[in-house]
Amino acid sequence: VAKREGGARIRLFRPEMGERVLARQRDKADLRTAVADGQLVLHYQPIVDLATGRATGAETLVRWQRPGHGLLGPGEFIGLAEETGLIVPLGNKVLAGACEQAMRWREQGRALGVTVNVSTRQLSAPAFLPSLDRVLKTSGLPPERLTVEVTESVWADEAAMRGLMDVRETGVRVALDDFGTGYSSLSYLQRYPFDVVKIDKSFTGNLDDAGRTAGVVRCIVDLAEVLGAHTVAEGIETQEQADWLRAAGCDYAQGYLFGRPDLAENWDAQPSVTG
Numbered sequence: 001v002a003k004r005e006g007g008a009r010i011r012l013f014r015p016e017m018g019e020r021v022l023a024r025q026r027d028k029a030d031l032r033t034a035v036a037d038g039q040l041v042l043h044y045q046p047i048v049d050l051a052t053g054r055a056t057g058a059e060t061l062v063r064w065q066r067p068g069h070g071l072l073g074p075g076e077f078i079g080l081a082e083e084t085g086l087i088v089p090l091g092n093k094v095l096a097g098a099c100e101q102a103m104r105w106r107e108q109g110r111a112l113g114v115t116v117n118v119s120t121r122q123l124s125a126p127a128f129l130p131s132l133d134r135v136l137k138t139s140g141l142p143p144e145r146l147t148v149e150v151t152e153s154v155w156a157d158e159a160a161m162r163g164l165m166d167v168r169e170t171g172v173r174v175a176l177d178d179f180g181t182g183y184s185s186l187s188y189l190q191r192y193p194f195d196v197v198k199i200d201k202s203f204t205g206n207l208d209d210a211g212r213t214a215g216v217v218r219c220i221v222d223l224a225e226v227l228g229a230h231t232v233a234e235g236i237e238t239q240e241q242a243d244w245l246r247a248a249g250c251d252y253a254q255g256y257l258f259g260r261p262d263l264a265e266n267w268d269a270q271p272s273v274t275g
């Protein structure tokens with residue numbers, strides 16, 4: 001076995017592997033440039049109040065307009081950003097852009113809050129809170145208009161968890177993203193205050209599986225209510241899903257049914273969002 005492992009290790013130095021290392025270095029350099037030179041593009045997706053059908057906020061979703069590659073989704077570069085630490089300056093750009101956009105909406109008479117996805121790595125950096133404070137001051141956005149979205153992975157990182165609770169002290173709201181797909185722990189949920197629980201689209205997309213998923217979603221909605229948190233259902237694509245969630249007591253929803261993530265400029269074209 002040792003010999004085989006040795007063989008495997010030698011194979012690490014195949015020329016293709018060297019190419020992969022080079023490609024990664026190029027990606028990293030390009031991503032650094034992207035953050036510095038304004039190649040990051042912010043899309044916003046409406047978050048709709050299920051009782052009224054109106055948008056009350058927007059989730060900020062980052063894209064990279066990469067020269068020669070087109071518009072890349074976060075799945076293609078957030079991982080690299082996290083591994084290289086570039087997530088910190090990238091995340092600050094997203095935060096600043098989102099807060100400025102929320103202020104612009106405010107000036108247009110639209111009371112829309114914004115949510116921003118924040119990775120555990122970002123939160124655990126001691127500089128996060130001061131930069132958040134700076135962004136809020138610079139933009140003038142009232143903290144309660146901003147929601148920070150984190151995933152359950154935050155519970156595995158003590159520094160990030162502490163950072164998160166400091167964030168909440170400033171009045172910024174905290175949402176638990178993709179709830180139910182990570183390491184859900186009732187004791188953590190009970191111990192730490194969250195303002196919003198976002199029900200992952202893997203649940204909302206499976207509501208017709210003979211009642212099992214529907215039962216779980218009902219429990220999540222009830223649990224959130226007991227804990228004093230609002231619920232947002234993700235990935236709503238059909239009216240049936242929206243109707244069912246509303247009847248189940250879910251507060252808000254997000255999904256292609258209401259609007260795809262898009263540039264703020266294009267929001268006027270979306271009927272569900274105006275007014």
Ligand code: C2E
Nearest residue numbers: 061062073074078094117118119235236237254255256261
């Ligand atoms: P997320 O926070 O759970 O965002 C929701 C994802 O679901 C988005 O994908 C959105 O485009 C997609 N989506 C929305 N409605 C529907 C629907 O009706 N059907 C389906 N099938 N999908 C829908 P996106 O934009 O590709 O983002 C993927 C993930 O990347 C996000 O998941 C979030 O975890 C991460 N991300 C996005 N922006 C940022 C950012 O600025 N910073 C960090 N750290 N992560 C980000």
Ligand code: MG
Nearest residue numbers: 059117149177
């Ligand atoms: Mg999110």
Ligand code: MG
Nearest residue numbers: 177178198234
């Ligand atoms: Mg989500």
Ligand code: MG
Nearest residue numbers: 178200201234
């Ligand atoms: Mg998700």
